[in-house]
Amino acid sequence: MSKAKKILVSCSEANHFCDKGQYKESTFWEKVRLNIHLIYCKACRKYSSNNGKLTKLVKNPKVISITPSDKEAMKKKLQQKMMD
């Protein structure tokens, strides 16, 4: 799991990225990791939906230039890493 640790963040980290995102302080990579976290974490999706600005950020493809196919590719990579 050590390799996956860089991609998979804990809920508290995800929430931290979420808060940083509100002030536009989060990096692209933090946004990516937050989004990956939101794919599988229902609790944080709820948290982020309570955070209006972040919801906008997540839904705005211009802010996070990640296409659905990229997301799928990332998901697959993530699953591979989890199997390591």
Ligand SMILES: [Zn+2]
């Ligand atoms: Zn979470």
